[in-house]
Amino acid sequence: xxxxxxxxxxxxxxxxxxxxxxxxxxxxxxxxxxxxxxxxxxxxxxxxxxxxxxxxxxxxxxxxxxxxxxxxxxxxxxxxxxxxxxxxxxxxxxxxxxxxxxxxxxxxxxxxxxxxxxxxxxxxxxxxxxxxxxxxxxxxxxxxxxxxxxxx
Numbered sequence: 001x002x003x004x005x006x007x008x009x010x011x012x013x014x015x016x017x018x019x020x021x022x023x024x025x026x027x028x029x030x031x032x033x034x035x036x037x038x039x040x041x042x043x044x045x046x047x048x049x050x051x052x053x054x055x056x057x058x059x060x061x062x063x064x065x066x067x068x069x070x071x072x073x074x075x076x077x078x079x080x081x082x083x084x085x086x087x088x089x090x091x092x093x094x095x096x097x098x099x100x101x102x103x104x105x106x107x108x109x110x111x112x113x114x115x116x117x118x119x120x121x122x123x124x125x126x127x128x129x130x131x132x133x134x135x136x137x138x139x140x141x142x143x144x145x146x147x148x149x150x151x152x
Contacts, residue, residue, distance in 0.1 A: 016041055016054060023059050026099075026106040027052060030114050040081065049117040051110070053092055055079065059100065060092035061113040064120070068093070070112055091116070 017035075020042045024033040030046045040055040053060050060079045063071055071078075071093035079092035099106045 016057060019057060020044070020054055023052065023054060026059075026103055027110045027113075028103055029107045030110050046114065046117075049114070049121060051113040051117045053079070055081070059095050060090075061095050061109055062116040062120075063091045063093050063112070064116040066119065067112045067116050070109075 014037055020035040023042075023044060024035055027033045027044060027046070030051060032046065033051075034045050036043045036045065038053065040053070041057075042054040043050050044052040044054070051062050061071070068091075074096045076093040076096060079090045079094075080087055081090075082088070095106065095109055099109045
């Protein structure tokens with residue numbers, strides 16, 4: 001039987017876990033914020049909706065076309081990373097420096113991030129199909145039942 005010591009029982013925290021915990025506290029006005037380890041850092045979600053990510057020790061808040069102007073007006077930077085030699089941008093922006101000071105200062109930015117996260121998951125209304133597909137009839141379904149063959 002292996003010998004158990006305090007050292008073997010202690011779990012090491014992943015890099016950036018303390019900052020992730022701090023960001024969860026900052027975004028706490030949204031409810032319970034759950035940090036999840038991701039490829040570049042952390043994903044922060046509330047009720048299954050990703051509202052922020054942490055990459056390179058920087059907090060990025062979810063945005064969309066409706067909320068993007070708020071981030072740009074505050075001088076926030078868009079999230080960029082390089083993949084296979086191509087710079088890619090995602091709809092996440094740095095939080096303003098002042099918002100990183102307290103939950104109260106972060107609250108309006110957290111609300112914008114939640115607004116963008118909710119908008120991504122809204123169901124598309126049936127009557128709202130694109131013009132390109134409005135005239136197209138749906139393809140007929142193939143029957144999975146085997147046709148019986150009559151032999152004479």
